[in-house]
Amino acid sequence: xxxxxxxxxxxxxxxxxxxxxxxxxxxxxxxxxxxxxxxxxxxxxxxxxxxxxxxxxxxxxxxxxxxxxxxxxxxxxxxxxxxxxxxxxxxxxxxxxxxxxxxxxxxxxxxxx
Amino acid sequence: xxxxxxxxxxxxxxxxxxxxxxxxxxxxxxxxxxxxxxxxxxxxxxxxxxxxxxxxxxxxxxxxxxxxxxxxxxxxxxxxxxxxxxxxxxxxxxxxxxxxxxxxxxxxxxxxxxx
Numbered sequence: 001x002x003x004x005x006x007x008x009x010x011x012x013x014x015x016x017x018x019x020x021x022x023x024x025x026x027x028x029x030x031x032x033x034x035x036x037x038x039x040x041x042x043x044x045x046x047x048x049x050x051x052x053x054x055x056x057x058x059x060x061x062x063x064x065x066x067x068x069x070x071x072x073x074x075x076x077x078x079x080x081x082x083x084x085x086x087x088x089x090x091x092x093x094x095x096x097x098x099x100x101x102x103x104x105x106x107x108x109x110x111x112x113x
Numbered sequence: 114x115x116x117x118x119x120x121x122x123x124x125x126x127x128x129x130x131x132x133x134x135x136x137x138x139x140x141x142x143x144x145x146x147x148x149x150x151x152x153x154x155x156x157x158x159x160x161x162x163x164x165x166x167x168x169x170x171x172x173x174x175x176x177x178x179x180x181x182x183x184x185x186x187x188x189x190x191x192x193x194x195x196x197x198x199x200x201x202x203x204x205x206x207x208x209x210x211x212x213x214x215x216x217x218x219x220x221x222x223x224x225x226x227x228x
Contacts, residue, residue, distance in 0.1 A: 004156075033215060043203065043218040056215050090156055094214075101147055102216060104156035 002026065004105035006091050012111045018079040021108045025072050025093030032074040033102060034066060037088040046089075049074055050096070081112045115140045115206045119219035127227045132191040134222045136178075136204030139185065145207035146187045147216065148178055152200045160202075163187060174198070199226045 005024040013019050025032050034046040045058040049068035066076040072093070078085055088109050092102035120135040138144055145164050149157040161172025168180045178189045187204060201223045205216040 006156075031214065035216075042220050043216075045215040045217070048215055050214075058215070092157075092216075096214075101145075101159050101162045103159065104149070106154075106156045109154075 004091055004093050004103050006089075006105035006108050008108060009106065010109045010111075012113060013081050015081055015083060015112055017081050018077060019081060019110060020075055020077045021089055021091075021110070023074045023076075023091030023093075023105060025074070025091075026103055029093035029095055029103075030072055031094040031096055031102075032068055032072060033092045033094075034074070034076050035090045035092065036060075037090060037107070038086075043090075046076065078110075083112050086110060086112045115144060115217050117204050117206050117217055117219035119202075119204050119222050121222055122220065123223050123225065125225040125227060126194045128196055129193050132176075132189070132194045132198065132224065134189040134202050134204075134224065136187045136189065136219060137185050138187060138204075138206045140206060146178075146180065147205045147207070148172065148176070148187075148189050149203045149205060149218075150200045151203065151221075157203065160189070194224075194226045196226050196228065199224055 007022045031050045033048040036044045047066050048056045052068045063079045068074045088107045090104050090107045092104045094100045094102045116139045118137045147162045148160040151157050160176050161170045163170050163180045171177045176191045201221045203221045204219040
């Protein structure tokens with residue numbers, strides 16, 4: 001059974017550019033969440049999608065956006081990149097709400113220079 | 114809002130010794146609680162979860178955790194540490210509500226295992 005797949009694995013971008021990260025959830029999982037991990041702030045919730053609808057959003061600026069497609073695949077976009085956006089971006093998928101637990105991908109390591 | 118506190122950002126044990134990683138949570142409603150492990154340059158792997166069934170939860174790799182409501186704790190233990198257990202461990206609480214679902218993580222505990 002394939003796990004959560006995130007592409008690309010590593011990315012280097014220049015300040016001011018935009019970037020799109022992709023996540024393919026486990027087959028059958030309808031909930032996809034995104035998290036940002038940095039040494040200073042730890043793991044922070046970005047947003048969660050369920051059946052193409054954003055159900056919850058973390059405390060991030062509007063430069064961070066996402067979407068989910070009908071096949072549950074998800075993308076997140078960061079516009080006007082800042083140096084502080086350098087982080088490991090993790091995608092997680094689940095059957096639904098709460099107690100199922102989330103399965104995480106290996107992440108996309110974004111470096112902004 | 115729910116929160117998680119992990120006491121001790123670094124824990125070091127000898128191989129074969131007991132592993133105890135502490136987690137306390139804050140929640141106004143019965144929570145779902147999780148422990149995840151992260152190895153270098155990898156994502157998070159679910160070790161175990163509490164979903165209001167048994168209070169003693171057994172997970173993978175010999176880990177277990179006990180939910181104690183009176184202490185608002187969900188400490189992770191393993192009777193005998195292996196070198197392969199060296200990693201970072203995160204406790205998380207599920208924040209449920211009509212607005213969706215998210216995990217709130219603790220700051221993590223890095224476990225070192227001495228030979």
